[in-house]
Amino acid sequence: MSYENKFVKVSADRGLAVVTLDRPSANAVSLEVYDELRRTFHRLGEDKQMRVAVFTGAGKVFCGGNDVNDFVDLDFDQATEYLAHVRLTFNAMYDCPVPIIGAINGGAVGTGIVLASLCDIRIASEKARFALPEIDVGVLGGSRHVMRLAGQGMTRLMMYTGRRLSAAEALQAHIVDQVVSPDELMPTAMALAEEIASKSPPAIRLAKQGLNRTEFMTLKEGYEFECTLTAAVRRTPEAKEGALAFLEKRTPSYAIRG
Structure with missing residues (x-):
């Protein structure tokens, strides 16, 4: 199975894949990145040898959201087409046949918090931060995905204010399932992945x-x-x-x- 991407790096061994979003400096998602993510998770699901995936971000940020440059001159028709790509990518992650463990190493903002919510299980670094800041940049975000985890009240609070939550607050709001130190993040995620990979x-x-x-x-x-x-x-x-x-x-x- 080939994973030749520019911004989404994949390493796989014994049915366990590590998928890393790597687009310096903030791992912002462009149309090209959306398409790479969609293809990657489709391929993971089609690979019968694949058992589980760990999804994380390179550097200090999990995902800093959409590349705002994409929205500056986006008209209605262009936005409709752009958002179709976004939906296909989110669906590919949600529908991926193998479990995805999110290793949230830093900021998960806008699209970042949606990508985190699309993982089956979320482990966050103590340095992780979560937000739906779209209200401040002239768009609306993926609140429906976040609402699956956080419920109505917290999701509306985040959506209306753009307020950032700490990892501890995200844990309390059920946005993440576990919070660990930065040094423990990948070992914890990989240990869980190994446990899942050992099952049928x-x-x-x-x-x-x-x-x-x-x-x-x-x-x-x-x-x-x-x-x-x-x-x-x-x-x-x-x-x-x-x-x-x-x-x-x-x-x-x-x-x-x-």
């Missing part, structure tokens, strides 16, 4: 599919759909290996299948 690959992919699909279903609808996934996972050889390993009190062995 088809079961993990089906679990993510189920979590995405049932998120907006009623309780009964969601559990009914989840039952169909349970039946589907039982058809995989990994399911039998997992059951045998449990009975034999050993670690299951899940070979990477092409």
